[in-house]
Amino acid sequence: QAGYRAWLAYHPRMDSAASKEESLRYAWIASDDRDDTVRAAITEIVEGIGTMYGAAPRISATATDAAGENGPRDSEPNAAYGAGPGILVGTFAANERLRDIFGVEVAELGREGFAIRAKDGVTAIGAHTPVGALYGAFHLLRLLATGIDESELEIVERPANKLRMINQWDNIDGSIERGYAGSSIFYKDDEIDFDPARIRDYARLLASTGINAIAINNVNAHRLESRFVTGDYLPRIAELAAIFRVYGIRLLLSINFAAPIEVGGLPTADPLDADVKRWWRERAADIYAAIPDFGGFLVKADSENRPGPFTYGRGHAEGANMLAEALEAHGGLVVWRCFVYNCKQDWRDRKTDRARAAYDHFLPLDGAFRDNVVLQIKNGPMDFQVREPVSPLLGAMERTNQVVEFQITQEYTGQQRHLCYLVPQWKTVLDFETRALGEASPVKRVVDGSVHGRALGGFAAVSNIGADTNWTGHPLAQSNLYGYGRLAWNPELSAEAIAEEWALQTFGSNRQVADAVVDMLMDSLDIYESYTAPLGVGWMVNPNHHYGPNVDGYEYDKWGTYHFADRDGVGVDRTVLSGTGYAGQYMGANAGTYESFAECPDELLLFFHHVPYGHRLKSGLTVIQHIYDTHFDGALRAAGLAERWASLEGLVPADDYDEALARFREQAEHAKEWRDRINTYFYRKSGVPDERGRTIY
Numbered sequence: 256q257a258g259y260r261a262w263l264a265y266h267p268r269m270d271s272a273a274s275k276e277e278s279l280r281y282a283w284i285a286s287d288d289r290d291d292t293v294r295a296a297i298t299e300i301v302e303g304i305g306t307m308y309g310a311a312p313r314i315s316a317t318a319t320d321a322a323g324e325n326g327p328r329d330s331e332p333n334a335a336y337g338a339g340p341g342i343l344v345g346t347f348a349a350n351e352r353l354r355d356i357f358g359v360e361v362a363e364l365g366r367e368g369f370a371i372r373a374k375d376g377v378t379a380i381g382a383h384t385p386v387g388a389l390y391g392a393f394h395l396l397r398l399l400a401t402g403i404d405e406s407e408l409e410i411v412e413r414p415a416n417k418l419r420m421i422n423q424w425d426n427i428d429g430s431i432e433r434g435y436a437g438s439s440i441f442y443k444d445d446e447i448d449f450d451p452a453r454i455r456d457y458a459r460l461l462a463s464t465g466i467n468a469i470a471i472n473n474v475n476a477h478r479l480e481s482r483f484v485t486g487d488y489l490p491r492i493a494e495l496a497a498i499f500r501v502y503g504i505r506l507l508l509s510i511n512f513a514a515p516i517e518v519g520g521l522p523t524a525d526p527l528d529a530d531v532k533r534w535w536r537e538r539a540a541d542i543y544a545a546i547p548d549f550g551g552f553l554v555k556a557d558s559e560n561r562p563g564p565f566t567y568g569r570g571h572a573e574g575a576n577m578l579a580e581a582l583e584a585h586g587g588l589v590v591w592r593c594f595v596y597n598c599k600q601d602w603r604d605r606k607t608d609r610a611r612a613a614y615d616h617f618l619p620l621d622g623a624f625r626d627n628v629v630l631q632i633k634n635g636p637m638d639f640q641v642r643e644p645v646s647p648l649l650g651a652m653e654r655t656n657q658v659v660e661f662q663i664t665q666e667y668t669g670q671q672r673h674l675c676y677l678v679p680q681w682k683t684v685l686d687f688e689t690r691a692l693g694e695a696s697p698v699k700r701v702v703d704g705s706v707h708g709r710a711l712g713g714f715a716a717v718s719n720i721g722a723d724t725n726w727t728g729h730p731l732a733q734s735n736l737y738g739y740g741r742l743a744w745n746p747e748l749s750a751e752a753i754a755e756e757w758a759l760q761t762f763g764s765n766r767q768v769a770d771a772v773v774d775m776l777m778d779s780l781d782i783y784e785s786y787t788a789p790l791g792v793g794w795m796v797n798p799n800h801h802y803g804p805n806v807d808g809y810e811y812d813k814w815g816t817y818h819f820a821d822r823d824g825v826g827v828d829r830t831v832l833s834g835t836g837y838a839g840q841y842m843g844a845n846a847g848t849y850e851s852f853a854e855c856p857d858e859l860l861l862f863f864h865h866v867p868y869g870h871r872l873k874s875g876l877t878v879i880q881h882i883y884d885t886h887f888d889g890a891l892r893a894a895g896l897a898e899r900w901a902s903l904e905g906l907v908p909a910d911d912y913d914e915a916l917a918r919f920r921e922q923a924e925h926a927k928e929w930r931d932r933i934n935t936y937f938y939r940k941s942g943v944p945d946e947r948g949r950t951i952y
């Protein structure tokens with residue numbers, strides 16, 4: 256099936272004559288490196304160029320071989336090397352020829368960067384490390400697949416972020432928490448059970464975008480998953496780590512904070528208890544014996560009924576530091592999540608505000624965490640809604656490593672049945688000016704470490720893949736996984752440029768297809784937002800599974816997710832003056848902007864303020880009319896997506912076409928349901944008719 260190859264499809268170039276000519280430019284490929292990662296790079300290039308141009312480069316002997324120093328090594332004759340145009344790939348240390356070509360600039364590349372230079376017929380990809388060379392290979396293939404095949408190239412790239420991580424929410428029973436693309440590719444029936452070829456293909460997809468870390472089990476680690484840190488499971492986990500290692504991806508495990516009790520038979524999991532500390536040190540030693548480059552632990556503690564240090568009257572710093580000490584000697588990290596809030600709060604207590612929780616819990620701990628601890632902070636203060644303000648915790652801690660956490664899996668954004676390209680949302684977050692240090696402290700600079708001079712930082716995100724042949728269910732949802740990796744590597748890339756890269760690589764170089772797909776992707780977030788919860792208020796979804804409209808589904812529940820709609824108005828008063836005080840958590844002028852009724856941006860108005868239905872937005876519309884208009888409009892535009900997709904029949908692979916068309920049709924129907932439920936609800940509450948006289952049931 257077409258979707259399986261995703262953006263590594265390496266479609267044949269359209270014009271076969273031109274294609275033939277191009278292939279002559281890559282007659283051979285050579286490297287003096289012999290490790291698995293550079294070999295993987297070579298394999299990828301051979302396959303990619305072979306499929307795109309119809310003629311694969313010959314794996315040639317190298318410069319050194321040609322000089323006869325090492326004797327014949329590969330079966331290929333030496334004559335190919337240097338004789339015509341070809342590709343050199345590898346590390347500077349191993350390849351004298353690459354050192355000659357690149358000279359002095361190479362120092363800037365860091366551990367994961369690469370340089371590409373095409374000149375005089377030779378395309379050279381050089382890096383300090385094998386994984387840098389691999390990233391360079393994928394980059395060259397991306398350029399070729401998107402139609403950039405200059406005979407002269409001069410490229411230097413290095414990732415903006417150190418940590419570029421994926422979190423799998425996969426459970427050992429084979430299910431995936433918030434997974435919308437089939438069952439797990441890692442587990443089945445309470446066993447670690449995988450097809451190595453599929454894991455390798457996942458690693459290729461991830462590495463091609465620059466992902467360098469993966470936590471392979473759900474942050475909610477339960478009984479069997481708690482045992483992952485013990486000997487029983489380590490051999491299989493080590494096999495997984497070995498596959499990912501070739502692609503420069505370090506493996507992490509989500510741990511259960513209570514594992515010393517549940518697995519270790521200790522009476523306590525108190526982080527200050529000597530036996531508990533020893534138990535974790537022993538686990539770390541076992542893990543590193545099996546997986547020498549193990550990445551570390553991802554921890555969800557004291558959150559949504561998961562155990563944590565609070566049970567013992569200890570704080571998050573004490574909990575995280577205890578684990579960090581166990582991993583430190585081995586070079587491991589503790590990635591500690593800040594998604595900590597009281598999930599049993601009461602709507603009658605208007606001073607308890609879930610939005611405040613991460614900041615209230617963690618800000619006082621700034622500077623208290625060890626150097627190998629990274630805090631993982633969700634992009635917004637609530638939970639991956641289509642629209643939320645940016646978490647005020649990002650940037651507020653000056654002496655603490657932080658990564659931003661996104662959700663690629665579309666839990667609240669249509670569950671991969673609706674189209675919702677999330678890259679524009681992530682861009683909004685990354686470009687948000689935190690004002691941590693005056694005017695030049697956007698989130699992207701906070702998490703890359705540069706604002707506060709932190710050595711460690713980056714991105715984490717919840718994966719959207721499963722065992723479905725096309726990985727993501729909705730074929731176009733692949734763009735979110737691709738886009739996440741690309742942004743983690745370079746947050747300056749535009750959402751549109753990423754969409755275009757993705758479309759060209761995935762569907763081939765037909766411009767009509769690429770343009771249509773890019774336009775649909777770029778419209779999709781706004782369309783989705785239009786027919787769902789309005790103006791930043793969020794949460795009007797069915798409880799538990801979170802799919803489909805249910806305006807009051809969570810309204811009188813304990814989860815702290817309210818809209819407070821009554822006959823007069825709607826929205827949550829989070830001001831300092833009269834509300835929960837959340838607006839005051841922002842730095843500098845941001846606090847005032849959100850506090851003020853007049854200055855608060857329209858799209859977040861109901862997140863910060865409880866306003867009358869007749870309140871006039873900056874757009875000129877009243878709140879109630881905005882709700883009606885966006886919902887009518889959103890449903891129409893959702894139907895339009897189905898039509899736009901239908902215009903591509905015969906131009907995209909049939910499997911993808913059918914799979915997506917069925918989903919677009921469902922989306923169009925479902926958007927009408929959203930429209931009618933939301934509009935009817937607010938019409939009944941407010942009694943205000945639609946100015947434009949449309950029927951509201």
Ligand code: BDP
Pocket residue numbers: 432433474475555559594638639666
């Ligand atoms: C929420 C999900 C829940 C996760 C939680 C988390 O509904 O399944 O466990 O996030 O991030 O979005 O821990």
